[in-house]
Amino acid sequence: MSNLIRRSFTAFAALFLASFILIFAAHGAFAHEFKLGALEIIHPWSRATPGGAKVAAGYVVIKNGGAEPDRLVSATAEVAGRVAIHEMATTNGVATMRPVTDGVVIPAHGEIALKPGSYHLMLEDLKQPLKEGGSFKGTLTFEKAGTSDVTFFVESMGAKAPAGEGHEDHMDHMKGM
Numbered sequence: 001m002s003n004l005i006r007r008s009f010t011a012f013a014a015l016f017l018a019s020f021i022l023i024f025a026a027h028g029a030f031a032h033e034f035k036l037g038a039l040e041i042i043h044p045w046s047r048a049t050p051g052g053a054k055v056a057a058g059y060v061v062i063k064n065g066g067a068e069p070d071r072l073v074s075a076t077a078e079v080a081g082r083v084a085i086h087e088m089a090t091t092n093g094v095a096t097m098r099p100v101t102d103g104v105v106i107p108a109h110g111e112i113a114l115k116p117g118s119y120h121l122m123l124e125d126l127k128q129p130l131k132e133g134g135s136f137k138g139t140l141t142f143e144k145a146g147t148s149d150v151t152f153f154v155e156s157m158g159a160k161a162p163a164g165e166g167h168e169d170h171m172d173h174m175k176g177m
């Protein structure tokens with residue numbers, strides 16, 4: 001009897017380990033994340049840029065598992081001279097972008113997505129074109145949790161891009177600043 005229990009336990013443990021490795025491997029292939037205190041920084045990414053481009057956008061999902069709200073206040077990227085936080089909103093059918101000066105709040109037990117058509121990081125003064133399949137390092141700084149090193153993955157030029165959030169819009173936006 002105890003032999004049977006031992007054998008099924010071993011089988012169970014092996015199965016558990018196998019599924020863990022499988023999940024971990026699959027996860028690593030498609031996403032990446034960074035932990036900072038109560039915050040989970042999920043899959044920072046950007047888009048490939050045409051040669052000569054001076055700006056790019058950065059996106060990321062931030063989850064807050066804590067009981068206190070936090071605030072994304074600034075960011076850096078090794079490929080950009082500076083990084084601003086922008087907000088995109090549609091007013092009377094016209095999409096506009098504006099710099100966010102007081103940061104982006106991540107609610108307690110909540111999450112915020114920086115994504116095309118919404119909040120995004122504006123990578124300004126690009127030092128080099130961003131190539132699809134590549135990556136670059138940066139940092140995200142939060143009011144309470146502090147600063148985390150992150151890696152941005154560079155996806156294709158049109159990746160998850162809704163109309164109105166293309167590269168030209170960013171260029172126009174920059175001219176208007």
Ligand SMILES: [Cu+2]
Nearest residue numbers: 086097122170
């Ligand atoms: Cu922008």
